[in-house]
Amino acid sequence: MSETAAQEQLLPGDTLQAKGPGLLTLRRGAARVLLDNWTGTSTVPSRTLYPHQWSWDSAFVAIGLRHLSARRAQCELESLLAGQWADGRVPHIVFDSDLPHGAYFPSPDFWQSSRAGRAAGAPTTPETSGIVQPPVHALAAWLVHRADPELSARRGFLARVLPRLQAWHDYLLTRRDLGGGGLAAVVHPWEPGMDNSPCWDRALTRVEPAASSMFRRADLQHGHPADRPTDLDYGRYVRLAADYRAAGYDDRTARHAFALEDPAFNALLIVSELALADLARALDRPHRHHRERAGLLTRRLVTRLWDGAAGQFLVRDLASDTLVTERGVTGLIPLVVPHLPREIATRLCATLASEHFSAPGTRLVPSYDLTGRAFDPTRYWRGPAWFNTAWLVHHGLRTHGRHAHAEELREGFLEQAGRTGFAEYVDPVTGAGRGARRFSWTAALTLDLLSTAREEPSS
Structure with a gap:
């Protein structure tokens, strides 16, 4: 069978019980995007703007791919974990060696992972970045396993990924406990996945930007400057990455000018700890300690990052050991944590429906406070509403029994995904698609x- 014919077999048809021709068209369009962005071992976020494999992108992709091919979804996660370092970290980019370095910046020759990261356990191949992204992977692995348990058992999927995912979490909870409070810290704005959020602005003022001669912005070849981070932002990103590289990517010796405890990052770690418990139990291996660790992390998340006055979680800046008084979607994503105190879940839902996040042009969730001092409806994470964070909030609402609100968000998601050609994100004021398409x-x-058989996060 030809590759084209094999791909066509993965395109969903009437047997998937779409509720109408519009939804069937949407389903087939979404499947076609994933097929077109498949490289043979993994899926690129975008053929133009992001031509390599990104960490949390692949976790979300696997969650969707399981509805087309559980085998491909497994391969998506396995190919990412092939770039894991010996210290446990899962790098935020695994580079395609067939692409020229100019296809993306920072490129492999900037990160120099196999050389600069040798002491930290970077693989010889593939080349990777040296920083990380949010730990959604264990949740994705559990959902992928549940999509076809027989295939998973036959391929030994769980047995291969479980120890890697356990090492990944161990890295975050030991090497990255930079504040001593038991939560994982991020050391670069790209690590929480919300690159230029105003939540990072205060910490970034401590960073001397790299000279413009140190970098060439390939992103501006495919994205409008009004949508992308500024040159000043980029200079600071490059400086932080270069300094981390100079320290051999060693969290024990690096002097982190930027070190924050992010609510979404740690909430996803909690949910993935619960997923690890399910993965381990499915293999008849010890699992209770993962649930216990999730419970402890939940208490630490509340103690260190909850702000009752704001009605949401806030970022903690470890340089000053204070909360950052900026409202971002990162502070709402902890709704995914199943055992939050009831009063906190109620307050989060109220904040979600408030003037801070109730956008006029979309039912998706703005990335930043609509009334905030730095709100920008088009510039990346400084206001636009993203589909992945909407998916997380949707599951959080369902987790806490807010089914009507969840269904409203789901309907808005599907409508805008189809109308915008599966855009990267949308303007929260006008609803227009922004960033990359497909x-x-x-x-x-x-x-x-x-x-029609949606699976819930582990609880």
Whole structure:
């Protein structure tokens, strides 16, 4: 069978029980995006703007791919974990060696992972970045396993990924406990996945930007400057990455000018700890300690990052050991944590429906406070509404029994995904699609929300 014919077999048809021709068209369009962005071993976020494999993108892609091919979804996660370092970290980019270095910046010759990261356990091949992204991977692995348990057992999927995912979490909870409070810290704005959020602005003022001669912005070849981080932002990103590289990517010796405890990052770690418990139990291996660790992390999240006055979680800046008084979607994503105190879940839902996050142009969730001092409706994470964070909030609402609000968000997600051609994100004021089109995680999560057999996060 030809590759084209094999791909066509993965395109969903009437047997997937779409509720109408519009949803069937949407489903087929989403599937086509994932097929077109498939490289043979993994899925690129975008053929133009992001031509390599990104960490949390691949986790979201796997969650959607399981509805087309559980085998491909397994391969998606396995290919990412092939770039894992010996210290346990899962790098935020695994580079495609067939692409020229000029296809993306920072490129492999900037990160120099196999040389600069040798002491920290970077693999000889593939080349990777040296920083990380949010730990959604164990949740994705559990959902992928549940999509076809027989295939998973036959391929030994769980047995291969479980020790890698355990090492990943151990890295975050030991090497990255930079504040001593038991939560994982991020050391670069790219690590929480919300690159230029105003939540990082205060910490970034401590960073001397790199000279413009140190970098060439390939992102501006495919994205409008009004949508992308500024040159000043980029200079600071490059400086932080270069300094981390100079320290051999060693968290024990690096002097982190930027070190924050992020609510979403740690909430996803909690949910993935619960997923690890399910993965281990499915293999008849010890699992209770993962649930116990999730419970402890939940208490630490509340103690260190909850702000009752704001009605949401806030970022903690470890340089000053104070909360950052900026409202971002990162502070709402802890709704995914199943055992939050009831009063906190109620307050989060109220904040979500408030003037801070109730956007006029979309039912998705703005990335930043609509009334905030730095709100910008088009510039990346400084206001635009993203589909992956909407998916997380949707599951959080369902987790806490807010089914009507969850369904409203789901319907808005599907409508805008189709109308914008599976855009990277949308303007929260006008609802217009922004950034890349035919974006992989938008398509993947569309497939998940269209599924008639949606699976819930572990609890």
